[in-house]
Amino acid sequence: MADTKAKEATISVKVIVDKVNKRVVYAEADYTFVDILFSFMTLPLGTIVWLLEKHDDKKFEGLGSLKNLYQSLENCPESYLPTEECEYMLLNLRTLAYDHCRNLKLQIDNTEPLKYFQCDVCRKGYPIKSVFGTCTTTKCITYGKLVDKDVGFKKTDVCVSGGGVFVSDIGAFIVTDDLCVMPYTSANSIRLLTDHGITDQSCLEDIKLDMGREEVS
Numbered sequence: 068m069a070d071t072k073a074k075e076a077t078i079s080v081k082v083i084v085d086k087v088n089k090r091v092v093y094a095e096a097d098y099t100f101v102d103i104l105f106s107f108m109t110l111p112l113g114t115i116v117w118l119l120e121k122h123d124d125k126k127f128e129g130l131g132s133l134k135n136l137y138q139s140l141e142n143c144p145e146s147y148l149p150t151e152e153c154e155y156m157l158l159n160l161r162t163l164a165y166d167h168c169r170n171l172k173l174q175i176d177n178t179e180p181l182k183y184f185q186c187d188v189c190r191k192g193y194p195i196k197s198v199f200g201t202c203t204t205t206k207c208i209t210y211g212k213l214v215d216k217d218v219g220f221k222k223t224d225v226c227v228s229g230g231g232v233f234v235s236d237i238g239a240f241i242v243t244d245d246l247c248v249m250p251y252t253s254a255n256s257i258r259l260l261t262d263h264g265i266t267d268q269s270c271l272e273d274i275k276l277d278m279g280r281e282e283v284s
């Protein structure tokens with residue numbers, strides 16, 4: 068689980084609203100919010116299904132087939148899988164970007180880090196072939212013993228420079244409601260206002276939104 072501090076963190080976004088037509092024109096955000104948006108690209112399909120199935124929202128009805136696929140794997144009889152670890156691995160997949168995402172200001176993907184296990188022979192350190200597993204109910208392919216000795220989780224060192232995880236902190240960003248992200252520049256701002264047919268900026272209002280994990284999700 069994400070630590071308490073990360074859970075309680077909030078991100079502020081300034082939303083530019085067209086008061087006359089009662090619509091959002093765009094949002095101004097810093098790198099912390101854009102980092103989270105870009106982190107969506109790193110999520111395994113199974114994690115996306117797992118996260119979105121908690122939302123009772125018609126927008127996610129298109130996920131129906133993927134939910135079926137996820138549940139089919141969950142319900143697949145053990146005898147139809149080569150090892151129990153196959154199901155566990157597919158339902159708990161972690162990508163190479165997992166450790167990077169641990170550095171996001173808000174943890175959208177609050178899945179647990181993968182743990183690694185060995186059988187008691189491999190754990191003693193003199194194996195013919197040392198084997199690791201991620202599921203404690205599987206057997207070591209070298210010694211045939213249960214792979215149930217926790218060898219811990221080693222967090223990969225990730226290079227974080229420039230303030231952010233996936234973007235640097237040198238400037239602000241514009242985010243539209245259909246998730247177009249672009250640097251905050253006068254040209255981009257004016258173009259979006261023009262696209263919305265707005266010529267009189269007095270019809271605009273700024274609304275500050277503080278969002279926690281739930282709101283961003």
Ligand SMILES: [Zn+2]
Pocket residue numbers: 185186187188189190197198207208209210211
């Ligand atoms: Zn072993």
